[in-house]
Amino acid sequence: METGHRQDQRTATERRRTELLEAAERVVLRDGPEASMNAIAAEAGITKPILYRHFGDKSGLYRALAKRHTDALLATLRSALDSPGDRRDRVEATLHAYLSAIETRPQVYRFLMHPAETPAADGEKGFDVGRHQAPLLRRMGEDLGEVIAERLDLGPDSRQVARIWGHGIVGMMFAAGDWWLGERPCSRDELVRTLADLLWGRLTLAGDRAGSQGL
Amino acid sequence: METGHRQDQRTATERRRTELLEAAERVVLRDGPEASMNAIAAEAGITKPILYRHFGDKSGLYRALAKRHTDALLATLRSALDSPGDRRDRVEATLHAYLSAIETRPQVYRFLMHPAETPAADGEKGFDVGRHQAPLLRRMGEDLGEVIAERLDLGPDSRQVARIWGHGIVGMMFAAGDWWLGERPCSRDELVRTLADLLWGRLTLAGDRAGSQGL
DNA sequence: CGTACTTGTTACTTGCGGTAACAGCAGTCT
DNA sequence: AGACTGCTGTTACCGCAAGTAACAAGTACG
Known part of the structure; x- marks a missing residue:
């Protein structure tokens, strides 16, 4: 059945996501906000690109x-x-x-x-003081x-x-x-x-x- | 005379310093706090190492x-x-x-x-929440x-x-x-x-x- | 079986902070 | 004069982190 598969995948993805978040949390609490994506990935037992697939970029995470x-x-x-x-x-x-x-x-x-918000990554160039x-x-x-x-x-x-x-x-x-x-x-x-x-x-x-x- | 020379140098160095600061200010006001050292150096018409000689590192500037x-x-x-x-x-x-x-x-x-304070550069690892x-x-x-x-x-x-x-x-x-x-x-x-x-x-x-x- | 999708990898590019190492140009000391 | 000092400036590099292909494998579906 297709929907069953899809739903399994969806919840599995979500669980994975929270696992990754927990790993990230451990690293951030240990190393502070300047923790690197590599370190977080390592803590989660995987490599960088997966983090990027889940969260887009660092500020997303x-x-x-x-x-x-x-x-x-x-x-x-x-x-x-x-x-x-x-x-x-x-x-x-x-x-x-x-x-x-x-x-x-x-x-x-x-x-x-x-x-810390390293690259600011504004996109639009407005005077959006203090949004992120x-x-x-x-x-x-x-x-x-x-x-x-x-x-x-x-x-x-x-x-x-x-x-x-x-x-x-x-x-x-x-x-x-x-x-x-x-x-x-x-x-x-x-x-x-x-x-x-x-x-x-x-x-x-x-x-x-x-x-x-x-x- | 030695002291004259020394003082000339000192004031000249200080003037140079404020010139560099003014260039940095122009860039920061244009590009925001994430302005790069390269960009600032370019605006001042020089290259990076001089900035570092004057200000030690980015957070010094x-x-x-x-x-x-x-x-x-x-x-x-x-x-x-x-x-x-x-x-x-x-x-x-x-x-x-x-x-x-x-x-x-x-x-x-x-x-x-x-x-933004990119690298945090703490040095000591104390829980100095919010010092910099x-x-x-x-x-x-x-x-x-x-x-x-x-x-x-x-x-x-x-x-x-x-x-x-x-x-x-x-x-x-x-x-x-x-x-x-x-x-x-x-x-x-x-x-x-x-x-x-x-x-x-x-x-x-x-x-x-x-x-x-x-x- | 082939197709499609998700998970994961290695290996790369780009860009930044920061640092040698070296070159020229005053003025000073002997 | 010539060696020394101290400044200005350079080019060329290192290390590291963000982010991105491109590719390998497992697995449900038709």
């Missing part, structure tokens, strides 16, 4: 690899966003979830956020914006405001987390509380320092 | 090139931070300065923020943290809080700016006002949407 992790991380964040408690509790839980994720697997984090480099940031920003828009009443332009805040808050989390992960200047808990304080407007309430011209 | 722009941008931001008006005015002025900078020269922005990739973000965060610490009284742990906020606010500005630059979903003014609202605690004040479980 990397995109496939990134998608798994971004999906997982986004699911984690979504569930933290749905955790019990008041608004502040939820925000803190989400920050904790993010920081905990990047803390326990810094190699994965580095791969997702600082991908860190899709995770964008997706997180969009997702958070949607959640905010769903749950908060922000007056007219509610959706627009929610999107801006989504990207802004995600960026805050990202930059603070990146810095924290590199320098470890304080405990995770302290970082979370201080960032939440920032979102809660403590910046507005702080007094000017004596002798300063005021911020 | 890129660092030298980046330093000029980061210094310039940081100076702009510092002066916006010192602009007249109340605290809110200063924050908005700074956001405007940043967004205006990335808007008018997106190629420079892309080069600074998404450098976007020094600008780190520097902006540190600088803003210092300014906040100088000017605001944040109680005990003041310096720590200020640093965290510095990196957080810079990250907010960065991610929102990157997204805005790519999609242009609203005017610069609206973006600035909405981000300032976020910092001013409007997130805390917003009411839950009917039918939602509350954020």
Whole structure:
């Protein structure tokens, strides 16, 4: 029967694909994002052309690899966003979830956020600033914006405001987390509380320092 | 006279260096960060080894090139931070300065923020997540943290809080700016006002949407 | 059986980062 | 004058990684 054969082939191909992705993951986690296609192929027990047949080119493989992790991380964040408690509790839980994720697997984090993307391979020559480099940031920003828009009443332009805040808050989390992960200047808990304080407007309430011209 | 010669040579070398940097800048602005050393050398009217004598390796050249722009941008931001008006005015002025900078020269922005950094060239194999990739973000965060610490009284742990906020606010500005630059979903003014609202605690004040479980 | 398709190979091209090795051209020291 | 130093610049190469033919084998289908 033809369709049976075809389907067998299709699922077999998919399984092979995930096997290759797992091999690639092992290498990337060991050698960092600059892992070569040869190394990945060797780890998978095969040779380069097969990788190319499955993923087109290197950035294709990397995109496939990134998608798994971004999906997982986004699911984690979504569930933290749905955790019990008041608004502040939820925000803190989400920050904790993010920081905990990047803390326990810094190699994965580095791969997702600082991908290297060797040849850029744009094709079209538009000014598409920042389209390929860190899709995770964008997706997180969009997702958070949607959640905010769903749950908060922000007056007219509610959706627009929610999107801006989504990207802004995600960026805050990202930059603070990146810095924290590199320098470890304080405990995770302290970082979370201080960032939440920032979102809660403590910046507005702080007094000017004596002798300063005021911020 | 020896010192005269030495000094002539030194200044001549420095002038040559800036000439090479200017050529590199032209190429990078034309071809993006993936510009090859050959292309840069050709633009400067010379060949590769000279570039290597001056800058050591590619990342050396890129660092030298980046330093000029980061210094310039940081100076702009510092002066916006010192602009007249109340605290809110200063924050908005700074956001405007940043967004205006990335808007008018997106190629420079892309080069600074998404450098590509081909071989990673770590040397030491530590888990130095995110040390080379976007020094600008780190520097902006540190600088803003210092300014906040100088000017605001944040109680005990003041310096720590200020640093965290510095990196957080810079990250907010960065991610929102990157997204805005790519999609242009609203005017610069609206973006600035909405981000300032976020910092001013409007997130805390917003009411839950009917039918939602509350954020 | 031949046809078609998938999996795999070896061997190649192209291009880039980086490095010898060498040549010329100041000015300096003896 | 002539040897030494230090700069500018070259050509020609190495090593390596991305990506691509071209070809070999197994296997379901008519």
